[in-house]
């Protein structure tokens with residue numbers, strides 16, 4: 533059985549003292565279960581401190597983005613080498629907010645996914661449609677293209693170790709969760725795309741998360757779906773109690 537991966541994406545929130553306090557509290561309480569993995573995706577300035585604090589604990593620390601080059605004249609950017617050196621384990625790539633506001637494309641997401649694996653970081657690759665695309669019946673085709681392009685050129689083993697997060701843009705931060713059936717339908721489609729690209733064994737292994745207004749009240753139903761292996765959570769990951777409730781739901 534696939535484990536559940538619960539990742540809290542803090543986005544551009546908190547200051548260092550708040551981030552430290554959150555992690556100090558949460559790291560003691562993450563269930564000691566092989567069934568669940570808990571990750572905090574924090575802003576760059578907090579990463580060194582949070583990695584240090586979580587050494588030896590079950591809580592993992594992720595970045596929310598990175599550049600694909602190792603180093604060079606890219607003012608304001610952060611490289612995979614820097615993240616790996618700090619002890620970061622995961623990196624969120626291609627979040628819809630980065631695609632919308634920071635010109636992230638399927639091509640750069642692909643370059644970053646390759647760079648993550650080159651440096652031993654696990655990519656959490658985000659895909660998802662807008663409301664207009666959903667209403668125009670474009671969801672399945674669009675998701676297929678996003679997944680294919682993100683994974684292009686990866687080895688089968690790398691695909692198996694990629695985390696794919698399905699985040700319908702219309703459900704992010706809106707309080708409008710996709711129904712668990714709607715979410716599962718797309719996650720099943722993603723697994724089928726992975727199956728076509730690789731093999732049955734890899735498709736069965738790949739972790740597919742749902743994201744978009746996940747909270748303690750709806751997480752059980754979402755995680756009970758056949759192809760949803762976890763959640764990428766914004767708002768409800770900012771408070772210790774709700775984040776822990778989500779992680780505990782993953783351990784059930």
Ligand SMILES: O=C(CO)COP(=O)(O)O
Nearest residue numbers: 541704705744745766767
């Ligand atoms: O974008 C998200 C996580 O990456 C989802 O955000 P919300 O959980 O706040 O809807």
